[in-house]
Amino acid sequence: MNFEFSSANRIVFGPGSLRAALGDARRFGTRTLVVTGRRTERAAPLVDRLTELGMASSVASVAGEPSVATAIDLVARGREFAADLIVGFGGGSALDAAKAVALLLANPGNPLDYLEVVGRGLPVAAPALPSVAIPTTAGTGSEVTRNAVLASTEHRVKVSLRDASMLPRLAVIDSELTLSVPPATTAATGLDALTQCIEPYLSCAANPLTDGIALEGMRHGARCLRRAHADGSDLDARTGMALTSLFGGLSLANAKLGAVHGFAGPIGGMCDAPHGAVCARLLPLVFAANLAALRKRDAANPSLARMGRVAQVLLDDPTATAEAAIDWLGALVRDLGIPGLTHYGLAESELPDLVDKAQRASSMKGNPLPLTPDELYAIAERALQAP
Secondary structure, eight states, rough: OOOOOEEEEEEEEEETHHHHHHHGHHHOEEEEEEEEOSSSGGGGHHHHEEEEEOHHHHHHEOSSSSSSHHHHHHHHHHHHOOEEEEEEEHHHHHHHHHHHHHHTTSSSSSSSHHSSSSSOOOSSSSSSOEEEESSSSSSGGGGOSSSSEEEETTTEEEEEEEEEGGGSEEEEEEEGGTTTHHHHHHHHHHHHHHHHHHHHSSTTOOOOOHHHHHHHHHHHHHHHHHHHHTTTTTTHHHHHHHHHHHHHHHHHHHHHHOOHHHHHHHHHHHHHHOOHHHHHHHHHHHHHHHHHHHHHOOOHHHHHHHHHHHHHHHTTOOOHHHHHHHHHHHHHHHHHTTTOOGGGOOOGGGGHHHHHHHHOOOOGSSSSSOOHHHHHHHHHHTSOOOO
């Protein structure tokens, strides 16, 4: 029963909460590097508000998921501007890039000095600069995590910078910012959020505090994802998915993930695939593989009974079984139009390399039990095709 729980210093949640919450940002710095997505114009109201607060701003764009090269470029931009506060405004890519920049601006050297798995994994010498995280999608929960995922094109893998000081000083989750997210992105990010509630609940590092948060996140995701996908203007559904994303972030940051994300990191480095869509395609397959492996090799593992609890929450049925969860997740992935991984260019010939990389991924350490290479290969092979 030993565990700890860490999160952003302050979390502000609710539709329309952004403007008032930003008043707290000026306590952290006066020269702000705003890291946002491709459409920098979306950050204009944020910059206007920072200007009202007497803060200078420079806006930097992240096109796609961030890489080591992206981080190096943003750090140079931050140093040139003499930034003392980093604000991430956008999806998980923008938030991760912002947190990476906050850490790297405070420390010497190259991102590869600090990256896990493929880098040197050195301890950081100084805490990250203060950061503020403002998600505009409901998916990664990056606003409350202490890591930033970067792609290393040299190694064809995505891995994390990780340090407790990377937790944002302020996280603002305003679901009105997600109303314009298109259906395909809503599906992919929403399924990522749901995955990030399910995997920590089944994780070998689950604890009583994350259990309650994860289960509540699942409940909101099951109730709201189809509605948000069908009608992006449904603010109640968007708010429910923002909760799912937030609760997934809180859960994964304190109870680890599993084989879905163990695969997703390498896949993201091997082909140009959206992280959320990759997780979505893998989720029912990994759930089924874990269920079979637990029954075969570790029937006393508490995660086996927890799989039934996941089913009961997802289906809102106290009699639902783990098999029902597999069927429910499979139907959801199909109905939301998630493609197979060949759609993104992953080839069957790459699967041995993928399995090797997945076995070494940090997220795999949270899986309820170790999966064999053959079990991992079978998951990846099925994931190539559409559900």
